[in-house]
Amino acid sequence: MDEKVNVTDREKTVNDETNTDTAMKEKLDEAEYMEADMPEQPEEQDGTGSGETTSNLPLAADQLDLAKQYKQMMMFYEAGIRQLTTKLQILNREFEQSNDRNPIENIKSRIKSAESIAKKMERKGLPMTLSCLTNNIYDIAGIRVICPFITDVYEVARMLLSQTDVELVEVKDYIREPKENGYRSLHLIVKINVFFSDGMRQVPVEVQMRTIAMNFWASTEHQLRYKKDKVFTPEMHERLKKCADIMADADYQMQKLAEEIHF
Secondary structure: OHHHHHHHHHHHHHHHHHHHHHHHHHHHHHHHHHHHHOOOOOHHHOOEOOOOOOOOOOOOOOOOOHHHHHHHHHHHHHHHHHHHHHHHHHHHHHHHHHHOOOOOOEEEEEEOOHHHHHHHHHHOOOOOOHHHHHHHEOOOEEEEEEEOOHHHHHHHHHHHHOOOOEEEEEEEEOOOOOOOOOOOOEEEEEEEEEEEOOEEEEEEEEEEEEEHHHHHHHHHHHHHHOOOOOOOOHHHHHHHHHHHHHHHHHHHHHHHHHHHOOO
């Protein structure tokens, strides 16, 4: 009887470990999928700090063992994403009550994969420590906010940044000044206050805000441009740019219609 109990306990332990490993793998797979949908910007346009600054995130003097540290890191950045997402959902609900419509169509989020973080740190010649990571790389946690109209993008950004526990670190307005390839979006790097058991931490999060039309172009452009087994010709680049201009004109026309009916 005792032998059967011991065998059962061992089987339970093995199953628990297997379930834990499976859950962690699913987390990593999910992060990598979301990251593919929210690609990095070029070096001069990504969420990178200009140098070592003071950080309230936990420090680690030892070299990062990404396989062990990624789970802990996920917890901090997921907390920042949850906090910021909740704020956006509350603002959306409040706006709906006052204006009988929603300024936010959709909210998506992602955390960079451990592999992507390691490659970026290596590319920038930064030591693989958690303190250096949190002080220099600001786009580990990312949120994308999709809005119906251009004015909604700026109104939601204004309402979010007016909150005292949200600190603006950097803004890049690719709506007023689109990228050369036609990309349009409003990028914010913010720090959000999150309270943990040992006190308050500031978690950096990148927020990308765009309209439905901008998101349609950006998402399909990424699908086309990064098809690994195909060569992207200059003529294809030009056609994509024309599509971006068509989307921008559609956005403008929809905005004018909204203003005419006092939306």
